[in-house]
Amino acid sequence: METFDLIIVGAGPAGSAAAYTAANEGISVLLLEEHRQIGKPVVCAEGISRSTIKPYLDIKREWISQYLDGAIIRGPFGDEFNVEYPKCGWVLDRIKFDAALADMARTRGALVKTSAKVVSLQDSKVVVDQGTKVEYGFKFIIGADGIASRIGSWLGVNTRLDLADIAVCAQYRIDNISVNNSYAKLIFGHQYAPGGYAWIFPKSETSANIGLGISPIKTKQSAKKLLDQWLKKEFPNGVIKQRTFGGVPSTIFKHIAGENFYLIGDAARLSDPLSGAGITNGIKSGVIAGRNAVRRIKGQKDSYYAEIKKNILNEIKFHLKVRNVYWHLDDEALNKVFKIGKRYFSGKIIDDIDMRQLVKEILLSSPKLMLKWFGLLF
Ligand SMILES: Cc1cc2nc3c(=O)[nH]c(=O)nc-3n(C[C@H](O)[C@H](O)[C@H](O)COP(=O)(O)OP(=O)(O)OC[C@H]3O[C@@H](n4cnc5c(N)ncnc54)[C@H](O)[C@@H]3O)c2cc1C
Structure with missing residues (x-):
């Protein structure tokens, strides 16, 4: 059985950030991704803010679909105003972005395997379905396997999410529309998105990621139905190119670290409960986890939880309120x-x-x- 110092499950932004950070320190790292192509399918509106990601990653021109200079806010009765915030962020191309982060891990020495689904975890090894079942040993493991994380529960963490702990999202990529491509549009009100908000993130002047997230404890209607009703009125000629359904966790998990593991990103429920944004906190937690996993592997004291608390959880706590x-x-x-x-x-x-x-x-x-x-x- 091949054995690695560190195995990371899931090559989303969190997993790749952990992999490139740890591999940079010279330990052996295996990054496993169940999909054939990293970054696909995209389950994201692809928005990211410059100020939050800046200390952790330089966003490269080739990962960007649109530059944002602010937001248009629509209230519950249809009025709008602009928030003028030049160069506040971007709408990414997450297929390119996720692939580039995994490439950074590869370049720094991590072994990246795609079409490699972890199907079980016992003691210090994982069983991976790569067409045939293969076992890999590890000293330390990081669960970066997203909202539907199994790594956490296999490690004995109660990963259950109550209805109040999740935003249910529906989003379509829509072409043949006219949008202001320098502004994201955020729409509030019960007719659009009970307990959440609706969004338009431009991909160009004629296409956008348009979706909404709702709280299932605030409505019995489905996110899809609400989205379909709204789109019919607002973009009757829009052409739907891609449909996406997913959840965003909005809670605090205390048990995100153990004797030989960390959970990061959505697997650790680190997305922002107000905006639903999880790319930045995924990368932040990946960088913090990669650095601290190396310390643990070298037998040194780590500060993973303390750093996550200071840099991510304190803000999540306030945003939950x-x-x-x-x-x-x-x-x-x-x-x-x-x-x-x-x-x-x-x-x-x-x-x-x-x-x-x-x-x-x-x-x-x-x-x-x-x-x-x-x-x-x-
Ligand atoms: C509709 C919608 C819109 C969103 N819009 C935004 C936005 O605009 N901006 C923003 O910041 N956030 C947004 N988010 C949230 C954001 O997409 C996530 O928070 C972010 O992708 C989390 O990154 P991650 O690396 O933790 O997990 P993921 O990106 O989910 O990556 C997890 C990876 O693990 C892999 N995996 C899972 N299980 C296994 C296994 N057993 N073996 C191997 N691989 C496995 C998966 O295939 C996946 O590639 C949105 C979410 C939704 C649902």
Whole structure:
């Protein structure tokens, strides 16, 4: 049986980041991906913000589909305003992006195997279906196998997600439409996306990733039905090129590290519970895990959980509180917040969004909201 210092299961952004970070330190790394082609199928709107990813990765021109200079926000009654935030981020081409991150791992010395599905894990080895079943041994393992992670449960972690812990998403790639390709559009209101929001992430002037995420505890309607209803009205001539359905975890998992393992990215439930964004936290957690796994393999003390807590979980904790407040708002209350946002952003060109500052502005603008929200937030 071939044995590696480190095995990483799943070559999404989290797994590849862990692989290139650890391989760079000279240990032997095996990265296993069940799909034939890394990055495919794309289950993502492909948006990423410059400020959050900047300390962890330089985004290369060839991974970018569109440059974003802000967002258009639509409230529950159809009014819109612009948030002018030049160079705030990009809409990626995740097929190229995911493949490039795996290539970085390969270049730094990791062995990357595709069409290699881990089907079980016993003691210090995994069984991998590569057409035939092959066993690989490891000293340390990282589960980067996404929202449907099995690695965690095989390692004894309770990976169960309650209905309240998940946003259910439906998204189509739509051609033959006209969109402003410098702005993402975010749409709020119960008619569009109960407990969540709808989005338009441009891929060009005539195509976009258009979707919505809902909380299944806030509606009995399906995400697909809501998306179909909305698209029929908003883009009657749009041509659907690709349909995507998936979930985004929105909770906090404490048990993401053990004697010989870490969980990272969506497998560790590290996506942002407000925006649903998980690429950046996946990469952050991958880099932190790769570095700390090397320490563990070399018999040194690690600080994986402490670093994840400081760099990711503290923010998730605050965003979960804001999300809970959001869940208490009906369309009337949401519209009040929308109007405060409109006042706050109008005429401004911003270079950062600080969620704590924004919440403070909203609370200070409305003593009534302050009374209602205070208990939920603090
Ligand atoms: C509709 C939708 C839209 C989204 N839009 C955005 C967005 O705009 N911006 C953003 O930041 N985030 C977005 N997200 C979230 C984002 O896609 C994820 O958070 C991100 O991909 C997580 O990265 P990851 O590496 O943890 O997991 P994944 O990208 O899910 O990668 C996990 C990998 O593990 C592989 N795998 C699983 N099991 C096994 C196994 N047993 N053996 C081998 N390989 C295995 C899978 O094939 C997969 O390649 C969206 C999610 C959805 C559902």
